[in-house]
Amino acid sequence: MSRGQPAPRLFGRRVPLSLVCWLALVWVALWGELSVGNVLGGLAAGLVVTWLMPLPILDPGIRLRPVALPRFLLWFGRDLVVSTARVVVYVVRPGPPPTRIVRVRLRTSSESMTVMIMITLSTVPGSLVVEVDSERRELIVHVLGRPGEITEAVRADVAGLESRIVAAFGTRRDREELS
Structure with missing residues (x-):
């Protein structure tokens, strides 16, 4: 997610959708089969994990300057x-x-x-x-x-x-x- 867009909230907590999608992709990769059930299970697992264990917002102090x-x-x-x-x-x-x-x-x-x-x-x-x-x-x-x-x-x-x-x-x- 970009910095300008706040993450949507689920029961009062922010849930970063990009992280949920990444976790769902990892879930599907771990199961080794692309199916509707695995994708939905990965999304559900990603939502639960990001809601139960929210990550702090970190700024690594790195900006990409395409000209330099x-x-x-x-x-x-x-x-x-x-x-x-x-x-x-x-x-x-x-x-x-x-x-x-x-x-x-x-x-x-x-x-x-x-x-x-x-x-x-x-x-x-x-x-x-x-x-x-x-x-x-x-x-x-x-x-x-x-x-x-x-x-x-x-x-x-x-x-x-x-x-x-x-x-x-x-x-x-x-x-x-x-x-």
């Missing part, structure tokens, strides 16, 4: 290809690859944005978030396959990633925080 999303996805795709090639070179090359641990300070205070940054960094080959210091808003990142003094380059890369993620998924408050 392609920019993030293109950067992410390019980074996946470049990082994979870099790691492959060091895997086939004899000797240990260069590794560094870099402490990176984030500008955002949003937990949702921090988690998305951590997931993106850890998905890209050659980088892994080792630790999070939420009090100081810092990530400790392990970087593989980048020779030389890379501390400032890694910090700049993470700052760019943070900007793209906040632009693509952040709330207005998140975007203002980075300004």
